[in-house]
Amino acid sequence: MSAKLAGQQVSIAYGEQRIVENLDLIVPQRRFTALVGPNGSGKSTILRALAGLMAPTKGTILLDGRSIDILSTKEMAKRVGVLLQGPVAPEGLTVRDLVKQGRYPHRSLFGRWSAEHEAACEDAMMLTGTTTLADTPLERLSGGQRQRAWIAMTLAQQGEVLLLDEPTTYLDLAHQIELMNLITKLVRDHGKTVIAVLHDLNQAARYAEHIVMLKGGKITAAGRPEHVISEAAIADVFGVHSVIIRDPVAGTPLCVPL
C-alpha cells in the first residue's frame, strides 16, 4: 500500500493561531480515506493543505513522493480535484456549464473545446448520474443533485485524487448513502484516491478503508476502521462514552454512545 498523498512534518497556522503542528500523514493510493475528529481538530485545514490551497508554515506535502510546491496551480488541478463546503455558483448556471469548468486546467487561453473535453464531461455526468440534469440550472436542483453536479465538475478534471470537505453535510439519508456508494465506485472501479472529511463516524467506519482520527491538530490514530475505532479512542477524542459493536450488515465497527 503506497502513499498517494503525504504530509511530512507539516505545521499550519492562521496568522498567530497554530492549527496543526508537526503532522505526519499518509493517504494510501486507490483507497477511500476518511478524516474524522471533533470540531476544530483541523480536519478541513489539513484537507486544504493537501489540496495546495493553503501553504503550510513548515513541512511539505508530497504527491506521489514529490513536493507539490514544484507544481503550478494548473498542474496541481490536473491531478487533484477538490470540493470544499458550500460552493456557490452564479444564477442560471446549468449542470453542463458547471461540469465544463472542470476542464479549465486542461485548456490554454486560446485552447478550443474539443471532443476530448466533451467526452470527459459526459463521463463525469454519467458517473454521477447527472446526465439527465445537464441543462437544468443549479438553483433548481435538490441538495443531493447539486452535490453530485459539483462532484461531476471535479471529476471532469480527471485527476487521480479527489478531496471532499464534509460532502454529506445537509444531505438526507438516502442522498448520503448514494454519495458514499459513488465514492466507493470511484475508488474501486476507477482507481481514484479519495479523501473526505466526514462527521459521521459510523459512516466513515462503514465506507472508508482508511481512517485518520484527529484531535487538536494531531493524529491520534490512523489505519483500518476496526483498528482505529475503539471505545478508548472515542472517549479520548470526542469525550463520549460508547460501546463498539459489529455492524450487523457490513461487519464494520459501529459506535453506540452510552
Place this chain on the structure above:
Amino acid sequence: MRLTTLLVVLLLGLVAASLALGDISLSWRDLLETLSGSPDATPQNAMIVFDLRLPRLLLALLVGAALATAGTIMLAVMRNPLAEPGVLGINSGAAAAVMAVIVLMPRPPVVLLPIAGFVGAVVMAAAVYLLAWRNGTSSLRIILIGIGLGALASAITTFLSAFGEIGDVQRAMIWLAGSVYEADMVKVRLLFFWLILPMAFAWISSRELDVIRFGDNSARSLGQPVDLVRGLMIVLCTLISGAAVAAAGLIGFVGLVAPHIASRLVGPSHARIFPVAALSGAILVMASDLLGRLALAPVQLPAGIVTALIGAPFFAYLLWGRQHARG
C-alpha cells in the same frame, strides 16, 4: 443571437435618431442624402451631421461600451452585485484630480483635464490594490479599502470646492457631471484606439472570469492563479474605465446596470455577457445623451445626470424582479 440582432437594430435606430434630431431637426430624407453624400445635401446639414452630431454620438457609444465592459469585469472579479469600477476609487480619484487642477492651477489648458482625470483614476486604483495586498488580495478587502479611500478623495474634492474660486469650481463641476458635449473626431479616435486592446483582451479572458467568479478557493482548485488573474483584470478595468472617465467625466450607473442587464438576458457565460453588456451600455449612454439634448431644449442636460435618472429606477426594478423570482 436574435437578442444581439435586436440590440444592434436598437442601436442603429438610436444612431439615426441622434443624427437627425436636435435643435435643428433633419428629415429622414435630408439625413439619408447627407449621409450618402448626394449632391442635393446642403453643406449646413453636412456640418451638423458630421462635425457636431456624429463625434458626439460615437463618443457616447464608446464611453457606454467601455463603462459596461469595465463593470462586467468588476462584477465577476469582486463577486458582489454592487461592485462597479467606482469601487476601485476610479471616479472619486478622477474627480479629486480634476478639481485640484482646475482650482489650484491658474488657467489650466483644456487638454490637461482628461489627463488629470485619467491619472487620478489610475493612482487611486493602484493605491486601493496595493493597500489591499497582504500576501495576496481578497475581493472584500479591495471593496472595503476602495470605499475608505474613495471617501477620502471625495473629502478632498469637497474641501477644494469649498475654498476654490466659484467660477473655477463650477467649471470643474460641469466637467465632472459627465457629458459627451465636447466631442470631436480626434477625441473619438484616441479613445477608440486606447480601448480596443484592453477590451479585446477582456473578451478573450471570458473563461478566466467564468472561473474566478466561483470564489478564490474554488477557482484555485480548478487551477487558476487567482491573484495574477485578479490583478490583470483590475489593470484592464482601470485602463478602460479610466479612459472613459477622462473622455466624458463621471457617467454613473452604466457600469453597474449594463452587466446586470446582460447577464439577465444571456445567462452566466462571460463570452456572451461582454458583447451584450457593451451594446447595452452604448445604447444607455446614447439614449441618455439624446434625451438630455431634447428633453429641456435648448438647455442640454449632461448624459451623466440622465443615466442616473434612468438607471436608478431600472436598477431597483432589476433587484425587485430578482427577489420575486427567488421568493
